[in-house]
Amino acid sequence: MAYVTPAELASKMIDAGEAKIFMSTRDTLIRAFMAGAILALAAAFAVTITVNTKEPLAGALLFPVGFCMLYLLGFDLLTGVFTLAPLALLDRRPGVTVGGVLRNWGLVFVGNFAGAMLVAVFMAITFTFGFSEEPNAIGQKIGQIGESRTVGYAAHGAAGMLTLFVRAVMCNWMVSTGVVGAMMSTSVSGKVITMWMPILVFFYMGFEHSIVNMFLFPSGLMLGGNFTWGDYFIWNEIPTVLGNLVGGLTFVGATLYVTHYKTSPARVATTTVAPAAVATRSASPVLESPVPAPRQQDECLVG
Structure with missing residues (x-):
């Protein structure tokens, strides 16, 4: 069957996590x-569509092509391994340690960043x-995105940081749903x-994705965006990574694990007896009627 049940899905998620930890x-x-490279190309593709069509929905509708390609090819995003x-580790698989999980996250972060850069x-x-002339309209748009999503948050202080973090949480809630959703089907069309x-x-709502931002913000700096590397890391990348971790692990990984793998006992x-029925029976006297004596059988009918 092409559909994988949630209980089977939860088991596959744990197996996938274990395999990633022990990967070379x-x-x-x-x-x-x-x-990181494929997702960055998809982000550039989506921004190009948005600028050329002046319709953000068009870019959002086509952006997932890159995400689907990279997961069908078995590549890994930081947002996915966060989940x-x-x-x-939760399932206490032999040899799995906190150090092994952190090693996997660190290597994937480095690889994603290098590919996106x-x-x-x-681009x-x-x-x-x-670099022989001013950026074209698409390059200017990427620079503007970098400004609005770094110094734009900084202008709001703590409220801006909170907004950034929440957008990152919601981002990986959706992205990790896509990651594990691909495991729900054994057919290419179902996975896609x-x-x-x-x-x-996630893309249309403007949520914050740490790997997409590894492309948008460095390229924005190269294309004349009015912000700094410090703005990028402090007012976007670091809070986004933390929010992505919380969103993916809490709202996708942990929830599926506890309700479909470590399920609670079913209610018995x-x-x-309904209280009203008990009260009615106790209030109504039972009238005893005499039991009639059995009739004597006719002697002619007895063997």
Whole structure:
């Protein structure tokens, strides 16, 4: 069958988390690098569509193409391993430690950042003809995104930081739903559909995704955005990573784990007498009627 039940899905999530923790350093870095690069290309694609059509929904509708490609190819995003790797620790799989989980997260972060940065450089070159002229309309838009989502948050102080964090939480709530949703089907079409829907929601709503931002903000700096590397890390990347961790692990990984893998005992059905019925019986006297004596059988009928 193409559909995987939630109980089977929860087991597959734990197995996937365990596999990622024990994956070799080389494979982890390569897969993370490719994931960051492909997602960055998808972000550039979506911004290009939005600028050319002047319709943000069009860009959001097509952005998930990159997400679907990278997961079908077995590459890893930080947002996904935030959700999956800790489940193997919760399930006390042999050899899984906190250090192993942190190692996986660190390697995937490095790989994602390197892949996204490479695409940021490539796209900045294409938007400026090798830095020989001013950025085109798409490059200018990317620079504006960087400004509004760094110094724009900073202008609101603590309220801006809270908003940034909550947007990051909601982002990975949706993105990790797409990650585990792909495991709900054994067909390519089923995987794509279940990934497409939550990724569309996150992108159109403007939630904060740490890997997408690894492309948007460095490229924005190269394209003349009026903010600094410090603004980027303090007022976006670091809070976004933390929010992504909370959103994916809390609202996707942990919830599926506790309700479909470590399920609570089912309630036992009990039969109770309604109080009204008891009161009625106790208030009504029982009238005893004499039991008639059995009739004597006719002797002619007795054997």
